[in-house]
Amino acid sequence: MPFQSVHSSIRDIITGENVRITEPCNLYGCSIGNGCFIGPFTEIQKGVMIDDHTRVQSHSFICEKVTIGHHCFIGHGVMFVNDTFSEGGPSGNPAKWKATHIGNYVSIGSNATILPVTICDHAVIGAGAVVTKDITVPGKYAGNPAKKIG
Amino acid sequence: MPFQSVHSSIRDIITGENVRITEPCNLYGCSIGNGCFIGPFTEIQKGVMIDDHTRVQSHSFICEKVTIGHHCFIGHGVMFVNDTFSEGGPSGNPAKWKATHIGNYVSIGSNATILPVTICDHAVIGAGAVVTKDITVPGKYAGNPAKKIG
Amino acid sequence: MPFQSVHSSIRDIITGENVRITEPCNLYGCSIGNGCFIGPFTEIQKGVMIDDHTRVQSHSFICEKVTIGHHCFIGHGVMFVNDTFSEGGPSGNPAKWKATHIGNYVSIGSNATILPVTICDHAVIGAGAVVTKDITVPGKYAGNPAKKIG
Numbered sequence: 001m002p003f004q005s006v007h008s009s010i011r012d013i014i015t016g017e018n019v020r021i022t023e024p025c026n027l028y029g030c031s032i033g034n035g036c037f038i039g040p041f042t043e044i045q046k047g048v049m050i051d052d053h054t055r056v057q058s059h060s061f062i063c064e065k066v067t068i069g070h071h072c073f074i075g076h077g078v079m080f081v082n083d084t085f086s087e088g089g090p091s092g093n094p095a096k097w098k099a100t101h102i103g104n105y106v107s108i109g110s111n112a113t114i115l116p117v118t119i120c121d122h123a124v125i126g127a128g129a130v131v132t133k134d135i136t137v138p139g140k141y142a143g144n145p146a147k148k149i150g
Numbered sequence: 151m152p153f154q155s156v157h158s159s160i161r162d163i164i165t166g167e168n169v170r171i172t173e174p175c176n177l178y179g180c181s182i183g184n185g186c187f188i189g190p191f192t193e194i195q196k197g198v199m200i201d202d203h204t205r206v207q208s209h210s211f212i213c214e215k216v217t218i219g220h221h222c223f224i225g226h227g228v229m230f231v232n233d234t235f236s237e238g239g240p241s242g243n244p245a246k247w248k249a250t251h252i253g254n255y256v257s258i259g260s261n262a263t264i265l266p267v268t269i270c271d272h273a274v275i276g277a278g279a280v281v282t283k284d285i286t287v288p289g290k291y292a293g294n295p296a297k298k299i300g
Numbered sequence: 301m302p303f304q305s306v307h308s309s310i311r312d313i314i315t316g317e318n319v320r321i322t323e324p325c326n327l328y329g330c331s332i333g334n335g336c337f338i339g340p341f342t343e344i345q346k347g348v349m350i351d352d353h354t355r356v357q358s359h360s361f362i363c364e365k366v367t368i369g370h371h372c373f374i375g376h377g378v379m380f381v382n383d384t385f386s387e388g389g390p391s392g393n394p395a396k397w398k399a400t401h402i403g404n405y406v407s408i409g410s411n412a413t414i415l416p417v418t419i420c421d422h423a424v425i426g427a428g429a430v431v432t433k434d435i436t437v438p439g440k441y442a443g444n445p446a447k448k449i450g
Contacts, residue, residue: 003319019153079410110229113428128263128280130428169303260379261413278413278430
């Protein structure tokens, strides 16, 4: 069988002090700040920047073009998206992928899905929410698509 | 790079007879009954109690303060939640985390999200559902938030 | 402790040329066409057939009785379902599981859930969608349950 298999690994990453990681995970070309925790079964792609004291829980996927502030909590099974299939399918051209910026003290509940958006400081995203638009006012957001609930 | 890396493992768990586990998984401090199956890419935290003949499928996460009855089926990618961010973000105080109790013969579909609730015997939770309230009447529940559909 | 542990692996699969796989993953008894990519933390069960140049991203689960066409994109954390709990819980009888057929050039967004359905060529499924019915008209579908949005 002619398939090629490589193993997930931690490679070419920059970290601050006191970073704790639980493997297996697939982290490459990203930057992780002081005091961060990265759970198992996670993938974080190149160019991602995660600021100090942020925790990324198990099963989450953070794609290229995402930045996350400090003191954030990314729950379990959270998926970030940078390609909105705007031309009817995935774009092979990274220049067409869109960025996501997560502020500071943002909490994202488990199984949430984050389309390319900006989320302001202190926002709370409920578990299972699908965030399709920018969030500019702190508060709690939930549902599919996510709406302000508190 | 000063990060600390540990590997997922099976440690300090109590199991009954004929328990089958597919690794990699991260299981610690939990109790798993007779005849249970635990799929790959799962994490089950300390204090979780799973009764006999229950199956936990791949990619699921079961947090502290969850109990699951016998003959249950936990689908793939199911995420349990114990912290509702009630104070605007994650609580560092486990005393503020809330419990979830799943009855017997409960079936939970894949990619479902289970907030801290009690679910009665014989309830069926549809795939992709987000369960935000107690379920006290057997039947089928689906949607975000989950509602009774049958 | 009397539990039995096995490790995820790649076994009894048939692949075309230039297939790339990132481990750990649990792939068994399935068929994967030329030029396909399979990401880490995936499980693909026996009998699944994936046609040429299709990509299956990290954290996805593809169950028995699923076929996927060529040039498809299966996002991260996508879960397929073959058992609809139609008798109030999981069926132990595979003859009661239902099939899913995904056409060609289909794109499925991250964290989507796909019940047993047929999806036509060129359909686009949004991130976080829960697809409960056949999709016979190309276009973009999103929400829980998924509806046509474009």
